[in-house]
Amino acid sequence: MAVAEAQLYAQVSNKHRSKSTSALLDSLLAKGFPAHIAQKALAATGQKTIEDAAKWLHSHCNDPSLEDPIPQEYALYLCPTGRLHNYLQEFWKESKRQCGKNRAHEVFPHVTLCDFFTCEDQKVEILYDALKRVGDSFSQCFPPSISLSLHSSSSYLGFFIGDSHANILKEFALAFSSEASALADCHVKPCLKQLHLTLAHKFYPHHQKTLEQLAKCINPGEACQWVAALYSRDMRFVHYQTLRALFQYKPQNIDELMINTGDFIYVDPTQQSDVSEGWVIGTSHRTGCRGFLPENYTERASESDTWVRHREYVFVTASRFFTQTENEPNVKLNGEVHNPSTSRNVTNVLSVQNATLQRGVLVMRHGERVDQVFGKSWLQQCLTADGKYYRADLNFPSTLPKRKDSVKHFEYDPPLSCCGIFQSRLIGEALLDQEVTVSYVYSSPALRCIQTAQHILQGLKLDQKVKIRVEPGLFEWTKWEASRVIPNFMTVTELAEASYKIDISYRGNFPLSSLVPSESYEEYVSRSSAVIKQIITACPSKGKGVILIVGHGSSLASCTRPLVGLPARDSSDFAQAVRKIPSLGMCFCEEIKEENKWRMVNPPVKTLTHGANAAFNWRNGIMED
Numbered sequence: 001m002a003v004a005e006a007q008l009y010a011q012v013s014n015k016h017r018s019k020s021t022s023a024l025l026d027s028l029l030a031k032g033f034p035a036h037i038a039q040k041a042l043a044a045t046g047q048k049t050i051e052d053a054a055k056w057l058h059s060h061c062n063d064p065s066l067e068d069p070i071p072q073e074y075a076l077y078l079c080p081t082g083r084l085h086n087y088l089q090e091f092w093k094e095s096k097r098q099c100g101k102n103r104a105h106e107v108f109p110h111v112t113l114c115d116f117f118t119c120e121d122q123k124v125e126i127l128y129d130a131l132k133r134v135g136d137s138f139s140q141c142f143p144p145s146i147s148l149s150l151h152s153s154s155s156y157l158g159f160f161i162g163d164s165h166a167n168i169l170k171e172f173a174l175a176f177s178s179e180a181s182a183l184a185d186c187h188v189k190p191c192l193k194q195l196h197l198t199l200a201h202k203f204y205p206h207h208q209k210t211l212e213q214l215a216k217c218i219n220p221g222e223a224c225q226w227v228a229a230l231y232s233r234d235m236r237f238v239h240y241q242t243l244r245a246l247f248q249y250k251p252q253n254i255d256e257l258m259i260n261t262g263d264f265i266y267v268d269p270t271q272q273s274d275v276s277e278g279w280v281i282g283t284s285h286r287t288g289c290r291g292f293l294p295e296n297y298t299e300r301a302s303e304s305d306t307w308v309r310h311r312e313y314v315f316v317t318a319s320r321f322f323t324q325t326e327n328e329p330n331v332k333l334n335g336e337v338h339n340p341s342t343s344r345n346v347t348n349v350l351s352v353q354n355a356t357l358q359r360g361v362l363v364m365r366h367g368e369r370v371d372q373v374f375g376k377s378w379l380q381q382c383l384t385a386d387g388k389y390y391r392a393d394l395n396f397p398s399t400l401p402k403r404k405d406s407v408k409h410f411e412y413d414p415p416l417s418c419c420g421i422f423q424s425r426l427i428g429e430a431l432l433d434q435e436v437t438v439s440y441v442y443s444s445p446a447l448r449c450i451q452t453a454q455h456i457l458q459g460l461k462l463d464q465k466v467k468i469r470v471e472p473g474l475f476e477w478t479k480w481e482a483s484r485v486i487p488n489f490m491t492v493t494e495l496a497e498a499s500y501k502i503d504i505s506y507r508g509n510f511p512l513s514s515l516v517p518s519e520s521y522e523e524y525v526s527r528s529s530a531v532i533k534q535i536i537t538a539c540p541s542k543g544k545g546v547i548l549i550v551g552h553g554s555s556l557a558s559c560t561r562p563l564v565g566l567p568a569r570d571s572s573d574f575a576q577a578v579r580k581i582p583s584l585g586m587c588f589c590e591e592i593k594e595e596n597k598w599r600m601v602n603p604p605v606k607t608l609t610h611g612a613n614a615a616f617n618w619r620n621g622i623m624e625d
Contacts, residue, residue, distance in 0.1 A: 022125075024050055033057065036069070039121040043072050043232065046308045049123065064233040065236075065287025072232040074310075076131070076176060078169065080197075084224035085215070088199075091204060094199060094214055102203040106303035110160065112191050113173040113228065118235065123184040123218065128311045130179040131230055135313030138172045142315040148197065148220035157200040157211050159220055163347055164311065166195045172228070192362075206564060206599050229312040231304075236287075237266040244283065244301035246609065248295055257284060257291030264306050265298065267495040269576055277372065277579070277610075286430055296609050297583055359539070359593075360546040361532075362436075362603065363559045364586040366428075366444075367420030370396060372583075379411045393615065395419055401447070401498035403490050412487040414624040416451045423584050423608055424452045428459020439545025444474040444552060445489040445512065452584070453550040454500050467503035470495070473510030473531035474559075475523040476552035478517055486515045509534040521571040528558035536563070546604075551579040560587045563598045584608055 027050045028038035037057070045052040060066055080088065088109040096105055119127060146169075147162030161169065172188035180188045199218075200211045245263040249256075259265065261319065264285035273290070275281055283290045285306050371378045373395055382392040389400050395417045400410060416424065431438070438460060443453045450468060457463040470492055478486065489512065496502045510532050516523065531548075539547050549559060555567060557577060569577065588603040 003278075023053045024053065028053060028057075028274065032403075036121070037066065038581060040066070041122050043121040044234075044308065046310045047128075052243070060288045061288050064290075065288055070122075070236060071118045072308075073116040073235040073238070074119050074124075074230060074232050075112065075116045076173065077110040077229050077231060078113050079108070079110045079227050079229050081225045081227055082223050084220070084222040086476060087219065087222060088197075091199060091214055091218055095211055095384075096431070097602065099200075099203060099207040099210055099600070100216070101300075103201040103392065107499050108304055109197060111169070111195055111197050113169065114177055114190050116233070116235075116238075117186055117188045119180075119184050119186045123186070124310070126184040127230060129178050130176055130183060131228065131311055131313050132170060134179060135228060135315070137175070138168070139315060142172075142226075145221070150215055150220070151196075152203045152208065152212050154208060155202055156198070157203075157208070157215055158196045158198040161195040161197070169195055175544045180184045193507075204564065204566065204600070220423040226310045226315050228315070231311040232308045232310060233304075233306065234266075237283070237306075240266040240268050242285075242301040242303055242306060243267055243280070243298035243355060244305070245293075245298055247297045247611070251291065251298050252614075255291055257282065257289060257293045257548060258287070259284065259293055259297065260286070264301055265293065266306075272503075272579065274387060278474065278582070281582060294612060295580065299613070305317065316599050345612045359536075359591045360604075361536070361549065361560070361563065361589045361591075361598070362438075362546050362586060363549045363551065363552045363556050363589075364452070364456075364584060365446040365581055366416070366446070366550060367455075367554065368417045368583045369414045369420060369448045370417045371414045373419075376411075378414065379408065383407070396420070401490065401500075402492070404496050405488060409488040410447070412481070412485075413447050415447050415491055416455075420448070420583065421451065421455050424455035425447070426458040426608065427584050427605065428456035430459075431456070433458050434458075434604045436604045437545050438462060438466060438533075438548045439471070440467045440539050440547045442471045442547070444555070445470050445472050446475060446487070446552070448489060449474075449550045449552070450500055450502075453548070456548065456550070457501065463501050467501050469503045469506040469508075471506075471508045471510070471511045471535070472515060472553045473508060473532060473534075474549065474555060475515060475525055476554045477521070477558075478515060478519045479521070479524070480554075481517065485517050488514070521574070523555075524567040525558060526587070528555070529562035532559045532563055554579040556581055556585060560589055560600060563589050565597065565598050582609075 024042055024047060025035070025038055028041065029035060031054070033041075038053070041053040041056045041060075045056050047053075079085075092105060092109070142163045146165045147164065148159035151158060151160050170190065170192050174192070177188040177190040180186060199215055200207075203211065243265045245259040245261055245265065248261050249259045251258050257265070265280075265282040266285060267280050267282040274278055278295055279292050280295045280298075281290070281292050374381060374393070378396075382390055384390060384394055387407065391398060396414050397418060400407065400415060403409065440456075441453050441457065443449045450470065454463065455467045457466055457468075475486075481487070490498070492502055492504050496504055510527065512573075519527075535547065535549070539545075549555065551559065556575075557574060561568060568574070585607070586603045586605075587600060589598045589600050591598050
């Protein structure tokens with residue numbers, strides 16, 4: 001493309017493609033909206049179209065903060081497009097798949113020019129004008145390509161920008177900062193330290209090598225068109241978690257939140273301690289309303305998913321234009337990139353890693369327990385006057401296993417519900433479908449865990465081949481026991497007589513008598529760390545069999561973190577994380593024997609998500625008016 005054509009393209013690209021802000025505002029004022037509310041709607045939607053602003057106003061009609069004069073926060077990012085962007089997107093996808101999510105996945109690939117600052121709604125158009133003027137003044141000196149060099153440490157991986165090019169970008173950021181600060185009366189701070197494009201941040205140290213191998217598949221010299229883009233976010237929810245709704249939920253109580261599939265919900269982790277298990281309290285991004293919602297209707301979203309892109313300035317140079325050929329990456333409409341050369345590189349990385357894999361450890365929480373559904377007094381609901389058990393609801397188990405002492409001991413050692421049994425068997429069948437070979441099974445002495453292990457083995461068709469080793473050391477943190485005493489568990493003999501496939505010859509690493517009521521967090525962490533190491537030592541390292549450990553929500557962190565070499569979480573963070581682990585939530589660790597270490601990877605099967613099903617009385621609402 002000729003230089004004149006490139007310059008013409010730049011002029012067209014950097015014009016506002018929508019009505020001016022004043023025209024949009026006039027249209028909203030003509031509809032009867034107050035000026036400050038109309039300006040708020042325009043700022044929240046990127047001041048693009050009257051339709052977007054009107055839709056936002058309609059959705060936020062019940063927003064209790066609609067009248068609050070809270071401005072948006074804005075940031076100026078330099079974003080890559082073209083083939084380099086495609087390679088970066090492929091890295092984002094593969095690094096998340098292989099190593100799990102790290103801080104870099106919260107935001108798209110970018111270089112920060114000016115970090116977040118506040119600007120009053122009525123002055124946002126000044127930011128647009130400043131970006132346009134400063135972009136025009138730097139368009140001739142903007143480098144035709146930006147020098148990127150890979151840097152890596154135990155917690156950071158990314159490209160550093162070469163000094164000569166970084167100086168130009170810093171001057172651009174400083175010029176925008178000066179204009180915006182002076183004209184829009186806001187404090188804009190340019191980034192004047194080492195400019196960089198982050199690939200991974202705050203990841204587990206044992207993932208560093210894998211991430212580096214994936215990063216080397218990226219050619220930083222690939223053709224790229226750089227765009228300076230202005231983004232905004234809601235400053236009230238900066239430190240919140242962002243969830244995405246997987247299903248629609250219609251409130252059944254006045255304090256519950258209406259959500260549609262795809263909605264984003266802001267959740268403050270510090271406000272969840274008093275919320276009922278399986279629920280969260282959050283604020284809808286779409287409506288601004290706040291309420292309770294079922295947590296299993298959601299999944300974690302990225303921080304930037306709710307950000308709004310306002311205006312951009314495209315830096316175009318004649319040398320950067322190229323024509324796509326059959327050998328270049330193709331981008332699907334949904335944003336997924338399929339690039340043959342990148343895929344081959346990634347495949348090579350995977351094949352090298354798989355060649356060294358040995359054993360696996362699958363740590364799993366038990367299935368749904370009856371008191372989780374029917375409350376702590378569940379046993380009173382299904383005992384006759386003479387103490388005999390009967391099935392008061394179809395989700396109660398059909399029978400209770402026989403035990404020599406009182407049936408009332410089941411109150412603190414509850415069985416699985418019928419749904420819990422179904423869940424466990426379904427997970428076993430899924431493991432069978434994935435051809436997962438389970439060689440050893442360890443279980444907490446809690447009845448719900450032993451039943452979960454039994455039904456998983458049945459789903460795997462291994463219940464006649466693999467026996468369950470009951471390990472008291474896998475019991476949950478005793479401080480959380482409601483009775484403040486260690487429950488009276490069924491003995492190994494009683495379990496075997498009740499047809500559970502128990503290894504009666506196994507002697508636990510921690511006898512039941514060693515469990516201390518209300519143990520400290522440090523004692524629990526030490527116990528869990530010791531028992532997982534003893535289990536690994538007891539299972540031969542030949543072959544690629546999986547060691548299945550069925551425990552409690554707390555087991556997922558307390559058994560896997562010491563295995564992969566990570567320190568224990570702070571007790572408050574630990575409690576928050578455990579509260580969110582659903583029935584049959586699981587973590588999977590693989591051994592890299594040649595390196596004498598373990599790493600955490602994606603579990604071999606998908607998660608199990610389902611909705612609530614409340615008790616129903618046909619008289620209520622059917623016969624009664």
